[in-house]
Amino acid sequence: MTKTLERRAKQREDLITAAESAVAAKGLSGLKSRELAAEIGVANGAVFNLVDDMDELILRVGSRTLGRLDAALTAAESDGTTSPAETLVRIAVAYCDFAAENLDLWRALFEHRMAPDKQVPEWAVEEQMNLFRHIYHPLAKCFPNWSADELGITARSLFAAVHGMVSLGLEQKLIAVPVAALRDEIATIVRATIRGLNQDVDS
Amino acid sequence: MTKTLERRAKQREDLITAAESAVAAKGLSGLKSRELAAEIGVANGAVFNLVDDMDELILRVGSRTLGRLDAALTAAESDGTTSPAETLVRIAVAYCDFAAENLDLWRALFEHRMAPDKQVPEWAVEEQMNLFRHIYHPLAKCFPNWSADELGITARSLFAAVHGMVSLGLEQKLIAVPVAALRDEIATIVRATIRGLNQDVDS
Numbered sequence: 001m002t003k004t005l006e007r008r009a010k011q012r013e014d015l016i017t018a019a020e021s022a023v024a025a026k027g028l029s030g031l032k033s034r035e036l037a038a039e040i041g042v043a044n045g046a047v048f049n050l051v052d053d054m055d056e057l058i059l060r061v062g063s064r065t066l067g068r069l070d071a072a073l074t075a076a077e078s079d080g081t082t083s084p085a086e087t088l089v090r091i092a093v094a095y096c097d098f099a100a101e102n103l104d105l106w107r108a109l110f111e112h113r114m115a116p117d118k119q120v121p122e123w124a125v126e127e128q129m130n131l132f133r134h135i136y137h138p139l140a141k142c143f144p145n146w147s148a149d150e151l152g153i154t155a156r157s158l159f160a161a162v163h164g165m166v167s168l169g170l171e172q173k174l175i176a177v178p179v180a181a182l183r184d185e186i187a188t189i190v191r192a193t194i195r196g197l198n199q200d201v202d203s
Numbered sequence: 204m205t206k207t208l209e210r211r212a213k214q215r216e217d218l219i220t221a222a223e224s225a226v227a228a229k230g231l232s233g234l235k236s237r238e239l240a241a242e243i244g245v246a247n248g249a250v251f252n253l254v255d256d257m258d259e260l261i262l263r264v265g266s267r268t269l270g271r272l273d274a275a276l277t278a279a280e281s282d283g284t285t286s287p288a289e290t291l292v293r294i295a296v297a298y299c300d301f302a303a304e305n306l307d308l309w310r311a312l313f314e315h316r317m318a319p320d321k322q323v324p325e326w327a328v329e330e331q332m333n334l335f336r337h338i339y340h341p342l343a344k345c346f347p348n349w350s351a352d353e354l355g356i357t358a359r360s361l362f363a364a365v366h367g368m369v370s371l372g373l374e375q376k377l378i379a380v381p382v383a384a385l386r387d388e389i390a391t392i393v394r395a396t397i398r399g400l401n402q403d404v405d406s
Contacts, residue, residue, distance in 0.1 A: 105370075153384075154391075156380075156388075156389070157368055157392050158392075160368040160370070160371040160372065161368055162364070162367070164363045164364050164368065164370065164371075165360055167367065168367075168369075171362065177359075186360075187358075188357075188360070188400075189360050189361075190397070192396050192397075192399030193395050193396045193399055195395075195398075195399035195402055196394065196395030196399030197391075198398055199399070200396055
C-alpha cells in the first residue's frame with residue numbers, strides 16, 4: 001500500500017514536471033494529456049487518477065511558477081537597504097525580469113481559465129494573494145498612516161499597472177519594448193507614482 | 204459592373220457588422236465564417252471573396268471598435284477646461300468606461316493574434332498608433348520641455364499601466380473590482396504618477 005502511494009506520488013510529480021516543460025516550450029495550448037501520459041509512461045486515462053482534471057494540472061504548474069516568482073521577489077526585496085520606495089521599484093523590475101525569463105509559464109498564470117462553472121480552488125487563490133505581501137509591506141512603510149484597506153487597494157493598483165507595462169512591453173505586438181528599456185520605464189513610473197502618492201498625503 | 208461592385212461593398216459591410224455582433228456576443232472565439240456566411244446570405248466560401256481571411260475580418264471589426272474608442276476619448280478630452288493632468292485622468296477613466304461597456308469587442312483588440320508569419324497590416328498599425336495622440340498631447344502640455352521621445356515613451360507607459368489596471372480589474376478573476384472603484388483607483392494612480400513625474404523634472 002505504501003509502495004503504491006509512493007509510486008503514485010512520484011508519478012504525480014512527474015506529470016506536473018512534464019506539464020511544466022510543455023507549457024514552458026509551447027504555452028498553455030501545447031498541453032495535451034495524451035502526450036503527457038506517454039511521456040510519464042502511464043495509460044491515457046491514468047493521468048486523471050493523478051490529478052482531477054486539466055484545470056488542476058495547470059494550477060499545479062502555476063503553483064511552481066508562483067513559488068519561483070515568490071523567491072525572485074524575496075531576493076529583490078532584501079537586496080540592499082534603500083528606502084521602501086526603492087524596494088518597490090526593485091520588486092517591480094524583478095517582476096519584469098521574471099516574466100521575461102519565464103515568458104510562457106508566466107503567461108499561463110494569466111491565460112488560464114477554469115472550465116465553466118468551476119471556481120479557482122482556495123489553495124490556489126491563497127498562493128496568489130500571498131504574493132501581494134511583496135508590495136504591501138514596503139508600501140506600508142512608505143505610507144505608515146494609511147489603513148489596511150488603502151494599502152490593499154494601492155498594492156493591487158500598483159501590481160496591475162506594472163503587470164500592464166510588462167504584458168504589453170513583452171508582447172510581440174504593437175508596443176514591444178526591449179527588456180532593458182522596459183525595466184527603465186517601469187522604474188520611472190513606479191518611482192513617480194510613489195512620489196506622487198506621497199505628495200498627495202502631504203498636501 | 205457598378206451594380207456588382209455596389210452589392211459586393213454592401214455584402215462586405217454586412218459581413219463586418221455580423222462579425223462585430225458575433226464578437227460582442229460571444230468573444231473572438233465565437234467567430235465562425237460558416238455562421239457569418241449564413242447570416243449575410245452568401246455561400247460559405249464567398250466570405251473570403253469579401254475579406255482576405257479571418258485576420259482581415261477581425262482587424263476590420265477592430266477598426267470599428269477603435270473608431271468608437273477614438274470618439275469616446277475625444278469627448279473626454281474636450282470635456283471641461285481643467286489642467287492637462289486632469290485631462291489625462293479623464294482620458295484614463297474614459298478608457299476604463301469604454302472597456303467596461305464594450306468588454307468583448309475591447310478584449311478582441313488585444314486577444315487577436317495574426318496567423319503565423321503574417322504581419323499586422325500598416326493601416327491597422329496606424330489606426331492603433333493614432334490613438335496615442337489622446338495621451339501624447341495633454342502629456343506634452345504637462346511637460347513642455349520634454350523631447351518627443353520622452354513623451355512617446357511616457358505616453359506608452361501610462362497607457363500600458365492604465366490598460367493593466369483595466370484588464371485585471373474587469374477580469375472575472377482574482378482581483379476583479381467594481382467599475383466605480385476601478386475608476387477611482389485609476390484616477391488616483393494617474394494623478395499621482397503625473398504629479399510624481401512633474402516633481403522629478405523640478406528636482
